Amino acid sequence: MDEKKLKLAAKSILEKKKGIGFTGAGISTASGVPDFRSPTGIWAQYNPREYAYIDSFRKNPKKIWEFFFLREKEFNQAVPNPGHTALAELENLNYIDGIITQNIDRLHSRAGNKNVYELHGSVGELVCLECSRRYKREDSSVDWKESFPYCQCGEILKPSVVLFGEALPHDVFNMAIEIALKSKFMIVAGTSGIVYPAAQIPYMAKRNGSFIIEANMEATPLTSSITDVFLQGRVEEILPLIVENVKKMS
Ligand code: BV8
Ligand code: ZN
Numbered sequence: 001m002d003e004k005k006l007k008l009a010a011k012s013i014l015e016k017k018k019g020i021g022f023t024g025a026g027i028s029t030a031s032g033v034p035d036f037r038s039p040t041g042i043w044a045q046y047n048p049r050e051y052a053y054i055d056s057f058r059k060n061p062k063k064i065w066e067f068f069f070l071r072e073k074e075f076n077q078a079v080p081n082p083g084h085t086a087l088a089e090l091e092n093l094n095y096i097d098g099i100i101t102q103n104i105d106r107l108h109s110r111a112g113n114k115n116v117y118e119l120h121g122s123v124g125e126l127v128c129l130e131c132s133r134r135y136k137r138e139d140s141s142v143d144w145k146e147s148f149p150y151c152q153c154g155e156i157l158k159p160s161v162v163l164f165g166e167a168l169p170h171d172v173f174n175m176a177i178e179i180a181l182k183s184k185f186m187i188v189a190g191t192s193g194i195v196y197p198a199a200q201i202p203y204m205a206k207r208n209g210s211f212i213i214e215a216n217m218e219a220t221p222l223t224s225s226i227t228d229v230f231l232q233g234r235v236e237e238i239l240p241l242i243v244e245n246v247k248k249m250s
Helices: 002-016 055-060 060-076 080-093 106-113 170-182 198-205 235-249
Strands: 019-023 098-100 117-118 121-127 134-136 143-145 147-151 158-161 185-189 211-216 227-232
Touching: 002 185, 002 227, 002 235, 019 080, 019 121, 019 170, 055 060, 060 147, 060 158, 080 106, 080 121, 080 185, 080 198, 106 134, 117 147, 117 170, 117 185, 134 211, 170 198, 185 198, 198 211, 211 235
Parallel strands: 019 098, 019 185, 098 117, 185 211, 211 227
Antiparallel strands: 121 134, 121 158, 143 147
């Protein structure tokens, strides 16, 4: 690992103090949850057009539910990895306000982060496309018929995960933007940075003077445009090293 860059990242965190994390699926691969666009990612197995678009859910909800049941099993078997725990420690040490995440696996909350902004929702909630009622996954008023969840209005429910063609939850999205604009630095970890409008957020932070620390296996559109320190490698190795340097230098 490039020691000089690690020290620069740690020094910036100490100097700028309040920052925010911004993560994608790459932070969960070490926990056994596949990402999307790596060669071993989900889209190599499942065509996103068939499984991750809102109109495909309307056409064939049970097919999409089968896909999400499989992913939920992976989430339940997964445990937070050192990448997650490093970001939780940075929040506990008060260097970051929390995490803006595109992930739906809830591993940041399980790692101990208090403020997690789930831009793409999570599998913990269900929503009715007919009458907009929302239910907690374990809510007893959900009517499970042949292992699929139905709303009291009779319509099959959808996981409250943002599919392509669906708007992001505007309250979470607006809060995430507000926090990003206030951040003095942003740690961007494990994202390809190509899904919008989520991918806009690091650019907005940068425009507002935030120092961008990017940790990722590969370069992304952010790297050559807004990243101030690019740490190439596995986030589950890089993030704990950043925290170690912050603690050593503080
Ligand atoms: C919307 C469901 C409007 C959740 C997902 C043309 C151009 C630009 C945009 C568009 C366009 N056509 C359509 C659009 C909009 C579209 C979009 O951005 N498409 C892109 C793909 C071109 N966006 C939408 O449709 C959004 N909605 O715009 O609505 C609207 C407004 C009003 C009213 C109605 C509608 C909705 C976007 C959300 C879609 N949901 N999935 C789920 O199943 O989890 S997409 C999917 O991509 C996930 O949500 C995921 O979170 C997101 C981003 O992916 P990443 O997290 O970055 O993961 P990825 O695999 O891509 O990258 C991982 C990286 O980590 C890689 O670089 C890898 O190398 C690295 N890595 C892996 N392991 C490690 C590692 N690095 C270090 N260490 C490791 N161990
Ligand atoms: Zn309903």
